[in-house]
Amino acid sequence: MHFHILTLFPEMVMDGLNTSITGRAMKNGHITVEATNIRDFAENKHGHVDDYPYGGGAGMVMQPGPVYRAYEYVKNQIDERIKSSQVDSQVTSEENSMLENDGDFQKKPRVIYMTPQGKVFNQSIAEELAKEEDLVLLCGHYEGIDERVLEMIVTDNLSIGDYVLTGGELPAMVVIDAVSRLVPGVLNNDVSAEFETFHDNLLEYPQYTRPEEFMGRKVPEVLLSGHHKNIDAWRREQSLQRTKERRPDLLSD
Ligand code: ADE
DSSP states (O other): OOEEESSSOHHHHHHHHSHHHHHHHHHHHHEEEEEEEEEGGOOOOOOOOOOOTOOOSOOOEEOHHEEEEEEHHHHHHHHHHHHHHHTTTTTTHHHHHHHHHHOOOOOOEEEEEEEEEEEEEEHHHHHTTTTTTEEEEEEOOTOOOOOHHHHHSSSEEEEEEOOSSSSSSSHHHHHHHHHHTTTTTTSOHHHHSSSSSGGGGOOOOOOOOSOOTTTEEEEOOOGOOOOOHHHHHHHHHHHHHHHHHHHHHHHHH
């Protein structure tokens, strides 16, 4: 899966994602992450990408031109990659001529604008996004981005919660982390993605490891019994109880 981030702070997202499991997934080739600096697409010598809002008001607004050109650059890269992989995989001559003749043959990529005005991100959205081959994440700064370019390129608006951050970079990293761990091969253990928190809309049961007793607290007896049916039943009961106590809203969905 290929993630493309449009941002004014590429080093911020790349430094964060190069670490830990997402970093390993990049090294192993399960995912690619590329951050494109919107400032590289400014057309003035100062590299300005923002200006005062029409109609007045506080703050600055990101201009549509640099955002649109950065998007076009990324879209071309995606198109080129898809074209070359199709040619590589021995397409018929008929399909080949279709690729050559129709510049618009590739569909528009999914472009996600990170904004507190978006739909609130959750596990089922992560699962849906994990089915895409390419995701473009657009990060805004200042008071936002000129509405016209958003109308032209954005397919989804996503928020990571009802609070306002200084920019879309942390939210984009959250989405990439949650989606990439669902990509086959990224986690060592497929089972852990399947039986974790939010599977079946329930919170995960409590986990224990050695030692069997820690500062007077013992591991629940049933987990030491080796009786798998009883263990499964106990875990299910714990999940339900936990969800009722901590997140009753999940049970009413
Ligand atoms: N940009 C600023 N705040 C945000 C939020 N809560 N979610 C997504 N993008 C944002």
